[in-house]
Amino acid sequence: MGRSRVRLLWTALAGALAAVLLISGCGSQSSGGGGTGGGAQAQAPAAKVHLEPGGGGDVNPAAPVKVSVERGKLDDVALTNGDGKEVEGELAADGLSWTAGEQLGYGKTYTWSGEATGTDGQSVPVQGSFTTVSPAKTVRATVNPTDHTEVGVAMPISVKFDQPVTDKAAAERALQVRPSVPVEGAWAWLSDKQVDWRPKEYWPAGTQVEVDANLYGVHYGEGEYGRSDLTTKFSVGRSQIVKADASTHQMIVEQDGKQIASYPASYGKDHDPELNTPNGTYMVMQKNPVEIMDNPRYGYTDVEKKWAVRMSNHGEFIHENEENRANLGKVNTSHGCINLSEADAKAYFDGALIGDPIEVTGAVTTMEPRFDVFDWMIDWEQWQQKSAL
Template identity: 35%
Template sequence: MAAANSGSSARVTAPPMLLNSITPANGATVGVAMPISVVFTDPVAASARAGIERHLKVTTSVPVTGAWHWFSDRRVDWRPERYWPVGTKVTLNAQLTGVADGFGRKGTHAYTHSFTIGADFEAFVSVPGHTMKVTHNGKVVRTMPIDAGSRTFPSWDGTMAVIDKEKSVRMTSCSVKITCNPHDPNFYDLTLPWDAHLTFSGTYVHYSTGDPRPGHGQGSHGCVHLSYANAEWFYDYVKQGDPVTITGSPRGKAAGDNGYADFDLSWSQWLAGSATGAQTA
């Protein structure tokens, strides 16, 4: 004898679409080249990206034209066409509840991040000139001797927004895939001070004990070396999102997602990676 049908059915709940990170942090003050970077825990289908972009609402205290750009199926960044105006207050309202990612997952809640654009603090590195010029709100405030990457290990060209900074960082040739062999002449394992982080692949502006008086050569493994006093000065003033632009290196520009080198892409290249195009926030 068949069991009676109770008329009820099990509810099937879609797995959650989650965010791994939103950068910059809520309440941060950042530099003029800092993008909004949203990283999803799981892949997002190309077919779902326009819908997600429409639910990632950017508002600003002054009108700013910008757009989203997908660097991968997990990372999408929003940047203005040009650098942010100083003093702009920015809010991201990620209203993702119920929004689908195209792979069966749906957002379960909203996220809100607000941050402020601080002073326009920029650094311009000339590899062949062995100098770094620093400007504050457009005025040159310091020019310092530097050494950049060697011909074998050249620095990245292009504009890289500072990822973060630390008073000291352990730097090893093994971690950046140069060599793990302690007998190789390119092997190093050093803890060095006053480090401004430029790329995920390991580029920093910092002081090096192996290059205490920079300004005469190109002998680093890709980093920009300053003297101890200048490295400390730069560390004290630089903040996340400040642009560091390197020119004259043979390596070419850093990829846009190698840290926050978003401005290494032209505006047309940027829009080519957007599902919804330019918008005025």
């Protein structure tokens, strides 16, 4: 009898426990995903969208602008500015990314919109906004040589800014030179507003050159940013070098390593350092069929000279001077220019290219490297030291 009662008691307890478990199980099922009990939560969407830029302010407008998705595909994407205009962009064929096709503006707010579908079939929104930086000032730049020009073998590449650049390294990093053949060269800051690139030696004849100045969005310091990108493509012509030895009273022209002309010339006065044609490597800067020359200090104004080739902003030219014909090839009597006969001056003028080098030797003075264009009056080691990088 005692054992039967114990067995009955355990049977009752087991039944009660089963009832409790059954009630507990029914309660969990009825609460579903929306209950506060311990049931499973709704599964998160599989797709994950990445925005570049993702949000915030002071975004650089030149930064990458892109949307990508993991575990899914983009259905549509739009990036809209504050005026409601959509930024041009392209959705990749595989639906995994969208990339902007135009630059963003300074000081604007942009809003992302669109949708992606995950591998689980669930939709995920493309959403967010950001604001681009507002510069204290945008700085304009120019590049020379300009597109589709043919230049001489001494021609430097010059980038000039309309404001002084504080962060020169940032600006220089944005500049790229791509010659068609290997050419060693370097950038050098000649002032706070000008940086030039020149080869170590003269350009090889026939070189094709492309320059990219990706300056838009570059922070030059003190809240100033680049206004726009610049590009140029130019070609280097034949190699023509003027060998101007003042002591010989001749001006020799060499083309592709061979002498093609020797003109009787008169250089600046030997005995007066103020009137010398100073030693130095110049280049053809400008060509004018007629140049008006003034130097009141030496008693002349509004004097017309033909076939004038400017070689320095200090005031030196190669030009015709028929009034000095008796001294050509014999005596140096000019005020610093290289005088030729009219026929010889025209012959040289017609064959000269902007950027041709003019190497002056034999004078009693040497030109200081401070009058444009003085790139070749600085030796290569000094030139490299002028880089900001």
